Structures are given as structure tokens and as C-alpha cells.
Amino acid sequence: MIQxxxxxxxRRELEKHIRQENVYWVTDLCRCPLKRIYEFEYxxxxxxxxxxxSYILGDLVHLGLEELLKQLSKEGHLNYDIDVExxxxxxxxxxxxxxxxxxxxxxxxxxxxVLGIEIKSARGDTxxxxxxxxxxxxxxxxxxxxxxxxxxxxxxxRVTEYEVKERASEDDIVNLIKDTxxxxxxxxxxxxxxxxLCPFKSLKS
Ligand code: SF4
Numbered sequence: 001m002i003q004x005x006x007x008x009x010x011r012r013e014l015e016k017h018i019r020q021e022n023v024y025w026v027t028d029l030c031r032c033p034l035k036r037i038y039e040f041e042y043x044x045x046x047x048x049x050x051x052x053x054s055y056i057l058g059d060l061v062h063l064g065l066e067e068l069l070k071q072l073s074k075e076g077h078l079n080y081d082i083d084v085e086x087x088x089x090x091x092x093x094x095x096x097x098x099x100x101x102x103x104x105x106x107x108x109x110x111x112x113x114v115l116g117i118e119i120k121s122a123r124g125d126t127x128x129x130x131x132x133x134x135x136x137x138x139x140x141x142x143x144x145x146x147x148x149x150x151x152x153x154x155x156x157x158r159v160t161e162y163e164v165k166e167r168a169s170e171d172d173i174v175n176l177i178k179d180t181x182x183x184x185x186x187x188x189x190x191x192x193x194x195x196x197l198c199p200f201k202s203l204k205s
Contacts, residue, residue, distance in 0.1 A: 010050045010059065019043075023089075026103035026139045029176040030132045032183040038194040045193050054123070061121040061154055062106060069107060069117075080109035088143050092170055094177050101173060103143045113147040116140055120151065125158040132185060137164035142173065 017025065019040050028036045039046055049055055066084040073082045089102040107117035118137050122128075129151050137149035141164070152161045182200045183189050189201045 006056055006059075007050050010056065013059075014046065014050065022098060023100045023102055024177060026101065026136060026143065029101075029139055029173065030136045030184075032185075032188050032192065033180055034182040034198060034200060035192065035194060038198070042194070042197070045196075048193060058121045062119050065119055065152075065154070066107060078109070080111040080115075083108045083110065086144070090143055092173060094174050099177060101139075101143065103140055105140055105144055108144060108146070114145065116144055116146045116149040118149055118151050120153050122153060122155045125153065125155045125160075128153050128158075128160070129162040129164075134162075134164055135168075138166050138168040139173065139176075141167040142169070 019036070024036070069078060069082055070084065072078045073080065084107050085104055086108050087102065087104045089100045091098055091100050093099070105116045106119045109115050109117065116137070118133065118140065120130075120133055133151055137151050140146070141149055146167075147165075149164045150161050151164055153159065183192070183202055186202065186204045189195050189198070189203070192198070192201070195201045
């Protein structure tokens with residue numbers, strides 16, 4: 001019974017991210033560009049994500065922390081107003097074509113300035129902070145006009161946070177959209193759901 005509710009929740013979340021030709025999500029800019037193309041072509045492969053236990057665990061960590069911080073803010077333990085799951089988009093011009101860059105920040109803290117929190121849950125703590133997560137925070141800072149982003153990792157081995165103060169520029173965003181390197185990161189193919197059909201799958205680690 002609860003299992004079904006969890007799957008329904010994830011199904012609804014996936015439906016909020018229906019692909020559109022002129023829309024790039026921030027996450028599209030931090031990963032192999034072929035994945036976005038394959039998501040248009042093979043949407044059935046994405047449905048597996050509904051049932052992935054580690055994604056469900058990640059959702060629960062996000063929801064739990066967001067609720068906790070909302071409660072702490074209400075009780076006066078946090079000197080910021082808090083917004084969770086905040087969506088924003090900016091329109092940019094890429095070679096004469098209007099492109100919308102859209103993203104959803106886990107948490108925005110609003111006081112004298114605005115800062116963001118990006119929550120990452122993982123099975124282990126090696127290699128933190130990850131390059132693609134730092135890139136994601138820089139793009140979010142551009143999208144949400146924040147002074148900085150806190151990259152918060154919650155793993156069984158370590159709970160820790162990193163400050164990302166740099167902000168991506170519009171030129172950086174345009175270059176990322178135009179970058180066709182596939183994969184973008186050497187490890188990506190090992191975890192890619194499209195590796196079962198992709199001719200560019202790389203076996204490097
Ligand atoms: S298998 Fe590798 S190159 Fe192909 S879509 Fe996945 S990450 Fe990109």
C-alpha cells in the first residue's frame with residue numbers, strides 16, 4: 001500500500017518534467033548531452049526510475065530535510081525565510097534560437113541575501129564534492145541570482161557541506177548547450193540507462 005503511494009509520487013514528479021524541444025533543464029547541462037536526445041526518443045526507458053530504490057531514498061532525504069528546515073525556520077532557529085522546490089527559468093539566445101533554461105532548487109534561504117542549498121544523497125563519500133554537482137550549483141546561482149550555493153552531502157559515511165560561490169555566466173550556459181561531447185564525464189556510461197543502446201558508450205572509468 002505505501003509502496004504504491006511512493007511509486008505514484010515519483011510518477012507525478014516525472015510527469016512534471018515532460019520534455020520540450022526549446023527547454024533545457026539545468027541537469028541537462030551537467031551530464032552527457034545524448035541523454036536528453038534519448039529521453040525524447042525512448043521515454044519508456046525513463047519509467048524505470050519510478051521504481052529505483054536509491055532514487056526513492058534520495059526523495060525521502062530531500063523531503064525530510066526540507067520539512068525539518070521549514071520547521072526550524074518557523075520556530076526561529078534559522079535566520080532566513082525558506083522556500084523549497086523552487087522553480088525558475090531564464091530565456092537565452094543560442095545561435096538565433098530562443099532557449100529556456102529551467103531548474104528547480106531544493107531550498108532557497110532568503111534574508112539580506114539569497115542563498116541556495118542543493119541536497120545530494122549518496123551511497124558513499126568518495127570524490128566529494130563532485131565536479132558535476134559544483135557545475136550544477138554554479139548554474140543554479142545564475143538561474144536564481146543567489147549569492148552562493150551550499151552543496152550538502154548526506155551519505156552513510158559522512159554528512160558535510162561545501163560552499164560554491166562562483167556563478168556561471170550566460171556565455172557558459174550557451175557553451176554547455178552547444179557542447180556535444182558524449183559522454184561529458186568519463187564515468188557516466190557506467191551508470192547510464194541508455195548504455196543498453198548507445199553506440200557512444202565508453203568503457204573508460
Ligand atoms: S552511454 Fe554514455 S555516451 Fe551514451 S548516452 Fe549514456 S552517458 Fe552518453
